Amino acid sequence: MAASKCNRLCGPLIRELLDSVESVLFDCDGVIWRGDQAIPGAPEVINLLKKNGKRVFFVTNNSTKTRKMYADKLASLGFNATEEEVFGTAYCSAMYLKSIPHLKGKVYLIGSNAMKQELQSVGIEQVGAGPDPINGVQSDWANVPLDPDVKAVVVGFDEHFSYMKLNRAMQYLSNPECLLVGTNTDTRLPLEGGKAVPGTGCLLKAVETAAQRKAQVVGKPSHFMFDCVASQYGLDPAKTLMVGDRLDTDILLGTNCGLKTLLTLTGVSTVADAKEHQQSGCPKRLGMVPDYFVETIAELLPALQG
Amino acid sequence: MAASKCNRLCGPLIRELLDSVESVLFDCDGVIWRGDQAIPGAPEVINLLKKNGKRVFFVTNNSTKTRKMYADKLASLGFNATEEEVFGTAYCSAMYLKSIPHLKGKVYLIGSNAMKQELQSVGIEQVGAGPDPINGVQSDWANVPLDPDVKAVVVGFDEHFSYMKLNRAMQYLSNPECLLVGTNTDTRLPLEGGKAVPGTGCLLKAVETAAQRKAQVVGKPSHFMFDCVASQYGLDPAKTLMVGDRLDTDILLGTNCGLKTLLTLTGVSTVADAKEHQQSGCPKRLGMVPDYFVETIAELLPALQG
Structure with a gap:
């Protein structure tokens, strides 16, 4: 129901949401870092999620880095992460092409x-x-x-x-x-x-x-991006949370794939943008309304530390 | 009336149409030449139109040549033409910028x-x-x-x-x-x-x-392109014929500006394209239906020589 969406995630709701999921997908730029700086508290959030048994993946539309380059950047900023957890569009495009039967040939x-x-x-x-x-x-x-x-x-x-x-x-x-x-x-x-x-x-x-x-x-909000992670790791959409800063890519991907969605305000989109979609009554725009929002993913910290 | 449009221009209709206009605007590529070759008969048509007292202008969306370069090309292919008769988008864009009050500055x-x-x-x-x-x-x-x-x-x-x-x-x-x-x-x-x-x-x-x-x-089908010619030469739209090979630029410009329109089939668009627009019933597409069509502008020759 649209009216129950776009709620501020705080208090006991945080643990409730985290308890309900097995896997968390994070967009990168504007979510866990900005440029070459980690969002304060983000590495701790990621590392504690994993310590608490959650599977964490990094899902980015940016095509300028390999999985290895992302893993190196994540490590240098204090994130506990491996190459295999990174799904950028450079890698996913390669996977997409591999998935097409009979495509025997080169790419321009x-x-x-x-x-x-x-x-x-x-x-x-x-x-x-x-x-x-x-x-x-x-x-x-x-x-x-x-x-x-x-x-x-x-x-x-x-x-x-x-x-x-x-x-x-x-x-x-x-x-x-x-x-x-x-x-x-x-x-x-x-x-x-x-x-x-x-x-x-x-x-x-x-x-x-x-x-x-x-x-x-290939990239968000295309279904393929989630399928790429889900098929390799057997994700259950209903037990997966998508965290992102863009309504038109991250949140829409989550909606398209039946995931729970969390908007963080350290990047591109605002709560006002989300409310506007919510009030539009347009079915296409309702897909861009997140279930929850936080100012920064650092707000998840207390629930993870407690 | 839409039903009376898109007629083959032939027989006595040709002279009737030419007698009804004072000025003729020609698109260039696909109309009077193709690449570096004149359409056979096109130079004779243009030169006879002028000899018969019509004003002729060359109206092209191509921005890669100055008026001078077009005049040189026209001359080399046997067309009797001057720089002042050429309206390309390189020149018209300059005129457009000049027409904006208070635009004091440079262009990127x-x-x-x-x-x-x-x-x-x-x-x-x-x-x-x-x-x-x-x-x-x-x-x-x-x-x-x-x-x-x-x-x-x-x-x-x-x-x-x-x-x-x-x-x-x-x-x-x-x-x-x-x-x-x-x-x-x-x-x-x-x-x-x-x-x-x-x-x-x-x-x-x-x-x-x-x-x-x-x-x-600036270019066709924008009104500005015709205004550019009309304001310099005092053209009467009702006494002006637009000749072109593209429905979406040449013919639409003609319709937008209240000109008579003639499609020639030596370029991009076909009669089938025009008929499709005519039968669509869509007001926007009806603007792309020419009054008349010819296989090539060389078909105007007998009426001009007679």
Whole structure:
């Protein structure tokens, strides 16, 4: 019932919620850290959850790091975490491609070296990583040499994104059998101090516009992201809590997959945003209303220490 | 009446239509030429129209050439034409910016050297033309030095489009007073042999997504494109014919501005496309139904020679 949602999580409710779940999924940026700084108290929360027998996973749309790179960052900030608990879109995109029967071939990658590594680690060869400068004239661009083994175009965050990459993706996608996969649709990467830079969603929109078709998106709020964790660890959705700072990705993923949801206010979305969705009466927007909210996940600490 | 539209222009109808107009606006690519080849008979049609006292204008969404460059191309293909008869979006964007009161400042340009020249020729300084390679890390990108005199971001076709340009546009546009102007929204540039490369529409979509706002578009089907010609030459819409190969730009512009419209089948759109719009019953789509169609504008020749 919508009216019972979007409650402040406090007092005995906290332990009640934690007792009702076996697994907790955390988004990273804006939830357990901001940039290169841990949210104060977050490492203690994660470490105590595990000590209390909960399974913890890190579920992020950011495609610029491998599982290993995330595990290293988590460790350096004081989180007790392993590579196998990390589900970023670089890794999940590789898993998605592996999950497609008969996709025997290479990937044309608009993305980071981390994505290249995750693809390689599941045996998928890529072409395209790195800069791709422009040369020649329009007729040359339309006739760029294409690798006949490419069966999918994958778009993630790529600081080397360029007109030539956009063109190459379009030429590959002129074959209707070539798949188009996007890591995520986040339009901005928020940084410290209210600043931001363009996110993967902008690059994906350019490719979708050129190719005149929609991408299969791997990242939150797509079901696949949860399925990826759930299938490996046998998660029970009803006994899983999704914790995130974005209503349109984290909370919507939780709703889409039947999880309990907790919004934390250390990132992008506000309680006002959530209430607006709640009062809209629009079924699609109700999926973005969390069950609970906290100012910061540090508010879970007392219940875990008690 | 919709039923009386989309008729094949032939026989005595041709002279009747031509007698009813004083001015004829031609789209270029797919109408009077394809790539670097004139449509057979097109130069004779244009030259005879003028000899018969009609005013002729060339109205193109392509932003990669100055008026001078178009006049040179027209001359080299046998068209009797002057710079002043050419209205491309490079020139019209400059005119659009000049038309905005109190816009005293520079433009951040994602676009060609031709756009830079057209801006300069009306006294508007630009920054941004040419390559803009990526350096540093995310926090550097969010803090790129911005020119405080920039009052508008203009997006046209730019083969040097890159993540850094997208980012710079977004940083300028984080100031809500900075305007966002796009030359056109064509998603593809069609080339010979059914090939194509990504058009300005893809780049504009990326910038709009990052900036989280819509651009003011100068090119067809925007009213501004016709106003630009009409205000300089005192055109009477009811006595003006728009000839084009695209329903969604050329024909829609004509409808939007109260012109007579003629579709030619040497380019992108087909009669089947037009009939589909006609039968849709959707008011928005009816604007894309031409009054008449011809296989090629060469079919106007006999009426002009007679």
